Amino acid sequence: MAATGVCLFPSRLPSVIRPEFTSSSSSSGKSKFNPISVPSRRLAAVSTDHTPTVLTTVNNQTGGSSGKEAHTTTTSAAAEKKRWSGQEDQEELDAEEEEQERLSLTDYFEQAKDFVTSNGGGVGPPRWFSPLHDGGSRLDNSPLLLFLPGIDGTGLGLIRHQHKLGKIFDVWCLHIPAKDRTSFTDLVKLVERTIRSEHHHSPTRPIYLVGESLGACLALSVAALNPDIDLVLILANPATSFGKSQLQPIIPVLQVIPDSLPISLPHILSSMTGVLVANLEKGLGLPLPETVEKLSHDLAASTTYLSVLADILPRETLLWKLQMIRSASPYANSRLHAVKAQTLILSSGKDQLLPSQEEGERLQRTLANCEIRMFENSGHFLFSEDDFDLVTVIKGTGFYRHSRHRDYVSDYIPPTRSEVKNVVDSNRWLSIATSPVMLSTLADGKIVRSLAGVPSEGPVLFVGYHMLLGFELAPMVTQMFVERNIHLRGIAHPMMFVKLREGRLPDISNYDTLRVMGAVPVSASNFYKLLSSKCHVLLYPGGVREALHRKGEEYKLFWPEQSEFVRMAARFGAKIVPFGAVGEDDIADLVLDYEDQMKIPFLKGFIEEITDEAAKVRVGHDGEVGNQDVHFPGIIPKVPGRFYYYFGKPIETQGRKQELRDREKAHQVYLEVKSEVEKCLAYLREKRENDPYRSIFSRLQYQATHGFSSQVEIPTFEL
Structure with a gap:
C-alpha cells in the first residue's frame, strides 16, 4: 500500500404474493403457483412452456409503494451511508455480523424444508425470489445480483451470505422446483429475458450472475448470448x-434402479459430508470442545434433514x-469464445465431484x-463452508462496481470489524515478533505513546518513509483502525491491481487484503477523490525505489523534486501528518540488493522481465526516483527486534489554498514535510537505543511475568 510502492439471514422465506398467477401446462401437469416477492422490484414470473409473462411491479400486497415504504427506503440508504462513514453504533454492527456468522447447514435445511413444503414450493415452473423480503439496508442504485443455483435448485445456496450481500446488492435467487422439468436451454432463455428486461x-x-456448478454453466451460456449487456460473472466450481466428473457413472445406474430404492440419498449425504469434513479441518485450531460441538451440530443437522434432501432431490429429479x-457442459463450453463479461472463477482444491482446480485454470486461459x-x-459446496465469505472475496478482487467502470473511491466498501480482525489475525506473528510502539504528537507538541495525536476528522494526508518491502504497513494500518477507528486508504502501485501480461510477477490475488483495506492505484484522479471524500490517505512519495532500496540505504528518503501532493492537500484543506517508522534493520539483513542482482545475467533478465509486466509510474523522471525497476531483494531474517512509529505534529493547509498555488511556496511546505519525516526517523533511531525491551528475548521475559494477553503493553524508552 504505497504511492507507487510495493508493497445473509432471512427469518423466513418471503411471504407469498396474491392473487395467484396461473402457469401454462408443463410436464408435471397444470398448476398454479405463487411467485415469491421481489420487494419494490419488477418480478419475472415464467411458466414452464417458456411463454414470457408480463413483467409487473410488485409492492407488498397493495400493488403500490406507500409513502411509508418510500420513507423506509430513504432511511435505510441514509443509515447505510452513516454506517460506512463510521458513525453508526459499532455494537449494532458487531451483533449483525455475529448473527450472520451463526447461519449454517442447519439453517439451509430448515429454510429448504419450509420452501419445499410451502404452497408452490415443490411444483410449478422456475421463478425468482428475494431472500431478503424486508429489503435490508441497500445502497442507492445497488447492482442487481441474480443467483443461479447448483444441482439442488432451491436457490438457497447463498444463505450464509445473503444478508451481507443484501447490504450492497439487490439480490434475486432462482428457484427450480423439484418436480419441474424445464430444459437447460429454456432456463437460459428465462435468465436471458430477465437480464434483458x-x-x-x-x-x-x-448485472451480477453468481452461479455454482450447474448455475455457472447457465451464467456462461447467458453471457455468451448477451455480450452487449454489462454482466459480471462469479462462478463457483463450474x-x-x-x-471428467465422478458423477457421470451414476446416470446409467439411476436409469435402471427401481424407484423404491432411494439411491440418491447416500451420494447426496456423502457430498454434504464433504462440507462437514472441510469445516472440521478448518476448525482444528479451535479448542477441542468447540470443535467437537461444531462437528456434532453439523452431523446432527445432516442426519435430521435426510427427508428434506429426499424432497429436494428424489431419484427422478437427481437423474434429470x-x-x-x-x-x-458442452453447451456452455462451445460458447466460451463469445463470453466477454468480467468473470471471477472460484475453484476448490478438494472438490470430490468435479476437477474444479484444473477447470478453473482452463477457464482463466480461455475466457x-x-x-x-x-x-x-475447500470442497464442492464452497458457499456453504464456514470460513468462506463471498462479500469479502468480491471486495478483495475489486469486482464490486455500480457502473461499467469501477471507481476505486465511490465503489469502495469499507471493511467490517470481522474483516479487520482477520487481517489482524493473519499478521499476528509479525505483531508478536515486533511489538510495535506507536507514538504521536498532541496539538501542544507533547509526544504520547498512543495515536491520540492523529486527527480524527479528514481529510488527512499521512506522508512517510517506506520500509524495505513495506514491512511497516500491516501493524500501522490495523492499529490505526483498532485504536482510533481510522481507516487509512493507501495510494498503491498499479501492479497490485493489474498485470500488463501474464508472467512471473506475483499473482494479484496476493494483494486482495490490501484492496479489502482500501488501497487504490496511484493516480491524480484517485488522490483527488480520496481527499474530496475527506478520507485519511496514506502516501509514500519514495515509492518502489524507497521500498526496494539498496544496501546501506536504510531510512534514506528517495522523494521526487516536485511538490506532488502539497497543492492537492491545500485544495481541500487537508492536514498533512509526517511520520517515520524504523525497525526493518532489526528483523532482516539485506544481502542481495538490486545492484548485486543486475551483475548476475539470469537475475538481470528476470528483473527486466517482471518490470516489463508491471504498469509504469513516474515515466519521464530521471535519476533515482525514475529508477523503479521491480525486483525481489535477497534478505536473511534476524532475531526480531522491534518496530517503532512516530507521527509528527500535523501541518495545516486549511485556508492556504490560494497561497500554495504558488509553486515556490508549495515547494517550501514540501521540504518542510520531508524534513519532518527525517526528524521522526532520527528521533526513533536514537531513542530505540535506550529501549530495554528492544530485543524479543526481553519482551518474552516481560510477558512471562505479566501475562501474554494482547492487553499487556510492553514498556519502551522514556519519552
Missing part, C-alpha cells in the same frame, strides 16, 4: 468440467439434473476477461 430498466447498472448438467481465486482446502 433489467438492463432495459437500468442500462448503466451492471460444471463445465462435467465430462445430472442429465441436464451433461448437456449443459477473455477472467480472474481466478483458489481455495485449496
